[in-house]
Amino acid sequence: MRVRSAFFCMFLIVVMLGGCSDGGQPKAGARQSAEPATNIILLIGDGMGPEVIGLAKDYAQALEKRELWMEKVLSDGHLALVRSTATGKLAADSAAAATALATGVQVDNMSVSVTPEGKPLTTILEMARVQSKSTGLVTTTRLTHATPACFAAHTADRDSEAEIAKQLASSDIDVMMGGGLTWWIPAGKPVAEYARFGNEAGVDYKSSRTDELNLLTKAISAGYRLATNRDELLAANRTGKLLGLFASSHLPYALDRQPNDAANVPSLAEMTEVALSILSKNQKGFFLMVEGGRIDHAAHNNDVASLIADMLDFDEAVGVAYTFAEKHPNTALFITADHATGAPSLSARYDEKAGDTVYPDDSAMRKISRQDASFERIMTTLAVRPSAAALRELVAKHTGIKLSDEDAAFIMKAEPVSPFHVIRPKYRQFGYPTLALGRVLGVEYGTAWATAEHYATPVLLIGYGPRSNLAHGYLENTDVFKIMKTAGAL
Numbered sequence: 127m128r129v130r131s132a133f134f135c136m137f138l139i140v141v142m143l144g145g146c147s148d149g150g151q152p153k154a155g156a157r158q159s160a161e162p163a164t165n166i167i168l169l170i171g172d173g174m175g176p177e178v179i180g181l182a183k184d185y186a187q188a189l190e191k192r193e194l195w196m197e198k199v200l201s202d203g204h205l206a207l208v209r210s211t212a213t214g215k216l217a218a219d220s221a222a223a224a225t226a227l228a229t230g231v232q233v234d235n236m237s238v239s240v241t242p243e244g245k246p247l248t249t250i251l252e253m254a255r256v257q258s259k260s261t262g263l264v265t266t267t268r269l270t271h272a273t274p275a276c277f278a279a280h281t282a283d284r285d286s287e288a289e290i291a292k293q294l295a296s297s298d299i300d301v302m303m304g305g306g307l308t309w310w311i312p313a314g315k316p317v318a319e320y321a322r323f324g325n326e327a328g329v330d331y332k333s334s335r336t337d338e339l340n341l342l343t344k345a346i347s348a349g350y351r352l353a354t355n356r357d358e359l360l361a362a363n364r365t366g367k368l369l370g371l372f373a374s375s376h377l378p379y380a381l382d383r384q385p386n387d388a389a390n391v392p393s394l395a396e397m398t399e400v401a402l403s404i405l406s407k408n409q410k411g412f413f414l415m416v417e418g419g420r421i422d423h424a425a426h427n428n429d430v431a432s433l434i435a436d437m438l439d440f441d442e443a444v445g446v447a448y449t450f451a452e453k454h455p456n457t458a459l460f461i462t463a464d465h466a467t468g469a470p471s472l473s474a475r476y477d478e479k480a481g482d483t484v485y486p487d488d489s490a491m492r493k494i495s496r497q498d499a500s501f502e503r504i505m506t507t508l509a510v511r512p513s514a515a516a517l518r519e520l521v522a523k524h525t526g527i528k529l530s531d532e533d534a535a536f537i538m539k540a541e542p543v544s545p546f547h548v549i550r551p552k553y554r555q556f557g558y559p560t561l562a563l564g565r566v567l568g569v570e571y572g573t574a575w576a577t578a579e580h581y582a583t584p585v586l587l588i589g590y591g592p593r594s595n596l597a598h599g600y601l602e603n604t605d606v607f608k609i610m611k612t613a614g615a616l
């Protein structure tokens with residue numbers, strides 16, 4: 127029996143490459159094709175719990191009578207559940223979660239790809255570069271934000287964005303695109319001196335640095351082409367190295383880029399398309415991470431219309447990646463989330479007036495579709511004229527919903543709506559009325575929110591392409607790294 131097992135194992139090693147070994151390998155059970163992938167694309171929906179995919183699906187089906195791209199990948203690919211944990215915690219922040227995905231090591235919350243002793247952990251992107259592959263990071267948040275940072279920078283504190291920008295500028299990553307230009311320019315300087323931003327992208331910001339470093343000059347002398355808006359990106363030559371910084375801080379919410387890309391900020395799909403056309407020129411292949419980073423922010427704000435708009439923006443990027451992988455079968459595609467945020471649920475509720483339980487239907491989706499600005503934008507505008515009357519006017523203008531006097535007073539009172547909605551003091555001025563707005567509009571939208579924070583639930587890992595069948599079973603977030611490493615033979 128033992129002899130037969132050993133023989134069987136050897137046979138498997140020959141045909142499946144590594145199916146019987148342990149160290150550093152994904153969990154057994156899943157078979158894999160023999161040839162590794164040349165290209166790896168990892169798409170991360172930040173804060174994209176399974177229910178968020180459900181909301182995007184219900185919306186696309188109700189209003190646009192169409193499937194999500196993610197459904198196509200699900201139909202043709204493989205699926206696993208993933209625990210999103212950090213050291214000693216059942217729920218993770220984006221830094222610990224992205225470190226697990228990028229390095230296969232569980233760390234403390236806040237850590238950017240370092241051990242508790244501060245030792246740098248090698249990332250999947252760095253492993254790809256060692257094999258002479260091209261590399262790319264694309265996000266809708268600041269490039270220096272936790273998720274992209276964990277793939278190429280190393281620091282004990284995710285808030286050290288000045289240091290993270292410095293490390294990114296000397297990282298030699300071929301394509302970097304996102305927001306956060308204020309971390310790349312010398313102290314005191316206005317962004318307008320370096321970038322051609324619209325209002326929505328934060329044209330009136332100044333540098334966030336406290337030193338004289340000009341990382342843009344450094345990047346340009348290291349051979350990067352710089353793009354600071356959508357027009358420049360789409361006109362850019364698709365060869366060599368590219369640095370795209372399209373906003374002072376995060377890119378605007380997808381909802382706030384409307385109509386017709388007025389903010390002159392590229393969509394995640396456009397950035398992904400440009401990244402793929404540059405990276406795919408390398409015969410040795412590439413590693414690309416694409417993050418829909420503002421899904422998380424909309425969920426923190428309990429803003430379901432912004433959440434769905436950013437999910438659909440992310441899903442278009444999934445479509446670009448999937449279409450590429452279909453045409454280039456040596457490409458393995460993985461879609462996952464770092465953690466879940468907000469716990470939105472399309473929920474039934476007992477309606478006193480109707481004397482019955484009301485179940486959500488497509489009318490909730492139609493109401494959500496009428497909201498044309500994010501809560502963040504509504505609240506920023508309200509700050510100019512903070513009164514219940516101004517609030518009612520703004521909400522009616524941007525959602526078509528007339529708030530009652532009672533609801534407007536509840537929002538203006540700006541108190542936490544539950545113990546799981548108590549937030550850091552620095553965010554309270556905007557955060558509390560925002561979350562109260564989410565609670566009030568939630569009744570119209572059929573959407574209840576359990577929390578303003580991250581919470582523990584399994585997230586999905588969807589795989590497509592060579593060895594993607596390793597996306598199988600109930601995994602730890604550290605397994606996602608192991609699966610990518612095996613898929614790409616890195």
Ligand SMILES: [Zn+2]
Nearest residue numbers: 173220422467
């Ligand atoms: Zn978050």
